[in-house]
Amino acid sequence: MSRSTSSPSARGGPVTLAMVARRAGVSPQTVSNALNSPGRLRPETLERVRRAVDEMDYRPSRAAQALRTRSSRLIGYGVQPAPAATAAPVMDRFLHALSQAADEAGHRILLFAAPPGDPTLHGFEDLLGRHEVDGFVLSGTALHDPRQAWLAKRGVPFVGFGRMWSKRQIGDWVDVDGAFGTDAAVEHLVAAGHRRIGFLGWPRGSGVGDDRARGWQRAMRRHALPTRGRRVESVDDVEAASGAVKPLLDAGATAVVAASDMLALGCYQALRERDAAVGRDVAVIGFDDSPTASILSPGLASVAQPLEAVGRECVRLLLARMADADAPPERLLLEPSLVIRDSCPDTGPDPHGPPPPYGA
Amino acid sequence: MSRSTSSPSARGGPVTLAMVARRAGVSPQTVSNALNSPGRLRPETLERVRRAVDEMDYRPSRAAQALRTRSSRLIGYGVQPAPAATAAPVMDRFLHALSQAADEAGHRILLFAAPPGDPTLHGFEDLLGRHEVDGFVLSGTALHDPRQAWLAKRGVPFVGFGRMWSKRQIGDWVDVDGAFGTDAAVEHLVAAGHRRIGFLGWPRGSGVGDDRARGWQRAMRRHALPTRGRRVESVDDVEAASGAVKPLLDAGATAVVAASDMLALGCYQALRERDAAVGRDVAVIGFDDSPTASILSPGLASVAQPLEAVGRECVRLLLARMADADAPPERLLLEPSLVIRDSCPDTGPDPHGPPPPYGA
């Protein structure tokens, strides 16, 4: 019998467990066992049930399963409007990876509109109260984020994309090692012959930004290169960044590592204003590998986050947590990778011409 | 009694309809009526039930509701990795708007990984077979997209973001009037004094691209401006676009309307290569108002899609379709808006200097 002729939508309601059981000549529970713990059935019975399931194109009703098992197999993800414009594509790729990983594990991602910074956590409360989700994936974790503590207190499984920047760590998380990324950027620049490498970061106090600054500093120290006065700050805005980076350029930096592609773009603008060429005169490396980076000219070298891996790991940790609430927390730091483009050629700084003044 | 003390998670299982009924001194059915058809209750009874619901912080179980009503109140959305890099933020904003609108209507968005161009439509089949979703929102509709026909044949409610480009129209959709956008762009350029306005589009045959070309052509004709030889084509890639636009610039175009921000960026690059200034020498207008557009320098004027409105309307149409499967199809064309930035100054083309040759 072909699938199409016995298609559920063709006639009547959906195919139920009981219908399959009748056809296979067993009880409904046996069909359930065939699907959930096939080891309990005699091989020939199993085969008979399997055939019936297949012939009737039976699929268990999610609603009934959810009611009975008290588990919806749904994972909540609160969507916020992307704060920085360049961050949107990052979240887009992450969401896709997350959805794919969840699907493969028999779960799905449920979106809910999370008003940014809603202190009442009303959305979470609602989803939980109605048993709509089994757990949450958090992203865009801020410094004093109340969500982790709130969820942990109620014993709700969750995993964060982004570590906790406060001292007290709560729950599982997956994060990208920003320091590793900027460290690698410096390493690459040094290998290309750069010595005067500045850092264009966000204002201190943001966990992510400070982390990225740390990697630059660490690598500079390792190579015995000075860092004092070679770090400037700006909010994530092209104009502001363009202004902020000027002191670095004035002091003769041959390379700039930026905490975001947006900041790197400010660097582009500052260089253009003084008729310097990005890449040839000054190397620039950004962070996030946003779509903008690849379409700029010259292409912006950037530190790319392994978003597919982050999505996969988030799902893995969350499922592990749901399976065992008392397991010790797991925290994962993934390594980003440096994407080299024309803004950062291998040739290094222009060796001829008197080196301009640098430093105090 | 405060909410916190009677919180469901505090002790025992969840608060059920029966528990509320016992407290209010009515039957479970009456509580259900109080929530679903309050008009049937005597005002004082209603008030009593409402108070009990409130005091116990009761929320109906979605699983049980879904099982009984055969409706999950979930809307499926297949996430594909964004094809063009610059398109990602567009989908991000759309998804947020969609989620918000769905939430407000008491529904939620369920993501599922849709392998791009999967002809088996396996994901859809699975979601439907298990009654996981009540309907679908489609996006990224291609020319010979099989999804609409497939869904329509089975009577599944759906709405497309993007019209159908084939002759046969199926189902409801919401789309952005691309021709209106490029028409408005030309209109703006003409008002600023431009006459030699070229169009940098995608290769013919893509519905979206041809639509955007049509608006340019329409506006040019209206102003009795020639279009022959003033339209060039390129795939959505900066390098390719940069090469493709050269003939237009060689012929002395003072303005270029592009079918995407990516193409517009190719135009930026071509102009930079010949030391011409974007905005001053040649005006450029892109399409999509991607984040990249706003952070470029000079800022790229672009046609912005009303994504929030599209999301809202998608949900509205979908709910209407779910309420009445036989209603006549509704199709909505929303107007994009022109975002003016420095790439397109009001002053128009430089009047001095001999006009370079233009045309065959």
Next chain:
DNA sequence: TCTCAGCGTTAGATCGTTCCAAAAACAGTA
């Protein structure tokens, strides 16, 4: 011979809600 554990299977209850039809309460008329 009797007991008992192990095996694959099954009957019956259960999850929390809504639908249906019938019962109860109420109001208005004869």
Next chain:
DNA sequence: TACTGTTTTTGGAACGATCTAACGCTGAGA
């Protein structure tokens, strides 16, 4: 008072799956 008709309320049966406890059967050990 009895009768009719209209609210308002309620018991019982689904919805479709899974869980628990127990079924009959076989074979090993006492």
